[in-house]
Amino acid sequence: MSATELHIPHTPAATRQGLAARIWKSRIDYLFLVPGLLIFGAFIVWPLIASEYYSLLNWTGFGAAKKFVGLQNYRELLQDEFFLNAFKRSFLFTLATVPLQMFISLVFAILLNNKLLKLSTLFRTMIFLPVVTPVVVIAIVIALMLSPFNGPINGLLLDAGLFERAVDFLGSPQLVLWTLAGVFVWKWTGVTLIYWLAALQTVPEELYEAAKLDGVKTWQVTVFVVLPIIAPFAVVIGLISAIAALNVFPLIQSTTQGGPFFASEVMEVFIFRIAFAPSGGMVPQLGYASAAGVLFGLAVMILTIFQIVAVRRARRKDPANG
Incomplete structure (x- = not known):
């Protein structure tokens, strides 16, 4: 052999x-x-x-x-009203921003994906410009524009007769979180727009041509052809946007630092305050803040696992994957 x-x-x-x-x-x-x-x-x-x-x-x-101290920090956190409110506020902020951000960016993506639209590159650049603008610069500009004393936004609202007196958007506990949510959506819509534009590139060109030959209206093509094809991408885009919305520390710290009266304090700001900038004469508590960070990290990890499971299920339901 x-x-x-x-x-x-x-x-x-x-x-x-x-x-x-x-x-x-x-x-x-x-x-x-x-x-x-x-x-x-x-x-x-x-x-x-x-x-x-x-x-x-x-x-x-x-x-x-x-x-x-073992698990004592965790037990105290679960009874800490400031921690529970910050935790709830983080996810409330996410629920307020992600759907709006996805809808606005999807509308822009569908419009800008039209090859007949002139200057589409310019419009994409304008929408993406806030993304590359430093957060600190945005915070300063937003504070000046929304100022209740001489801000142009309040000036327009008062001149239009919509309000009788100036509104303190960043100084009102009832409005501050929603105001920051609007700023967040404005800044990061450009990123979600890129995701949607990438998803729209997966729609075969033949479908548009066939629909045009059959005399199908543009809105019908969008609703009954385009949206079902890019629907699986919505899961990925939505959860990526949700994780990004949970990491909103730079914007809030640069504008309100969690105020007024902790009304805009989300988890990241809470952790920073406890660890490095305690108030009311308290000493820093790095161990306590670390426990809060671990719990918040576990919540984000669960969201990430949900993303993986949701993506796999979406792929199984996608006819293109057999």
Whole structure:
């Protein structure tokens, strides 16, 4: 029997040797991954592990005095009215922004996807411009525009006779969260617009041509042809937008810092306040804030898992996937 006719089974040792040989052969390629892995470990993995550890301590974050308290921080959080309100406010903010943002961006995407529309590139740039504008700049401009003293928005409302006196949009506990929600939608609609435009590229051009030959109206094509095809993308876009809406710290911290009277304090602002900027003469509580961060992270993780499950179900229901 010749050597070529021999059948040598792939043992685990042989498999490991083959894998080691391939890694060694591509060692230069793997070497380029090291900086990225170091950055990922330093800024993602280590903070996650450290937060879970700190959440079990009674520690201010300054000095070496640390006391292990186990799950006491978590028990206190579940009875903390400020934490519960901030947690509820974060998801309320998400529910207020995501549907509106998705609807507005979808309408813009359908309009801008029309090849007959002139200057569509200019309009896309105008919608996307707030995305690349720094949040701090937006916060300053918004504060000036919405000022109840000499802001142009209040001036227009008063001149139109819609209000008898100026409205303090960022100073009213009843209006501040909804005002910031509107600013958030305005700033990030451009990102969702890009997602929808990418989804619209999956619609075959032949469908538009066939509908045109059959004399089908444009709105009928959009409702009965285009929307069903891009519907599976709505799950992904919606949940990506929801996770983005939960990370709204830069906007709120730059505008109201959670005020007035904690009316705009979402989870990220609550964690920052407890850990680094305590009020009322309190000392920083890094362990308590870490526990809040862990609970908030678990909530976002559950939302992410829901996204994965929803995407898989949408793909199974998609006729194009068989």
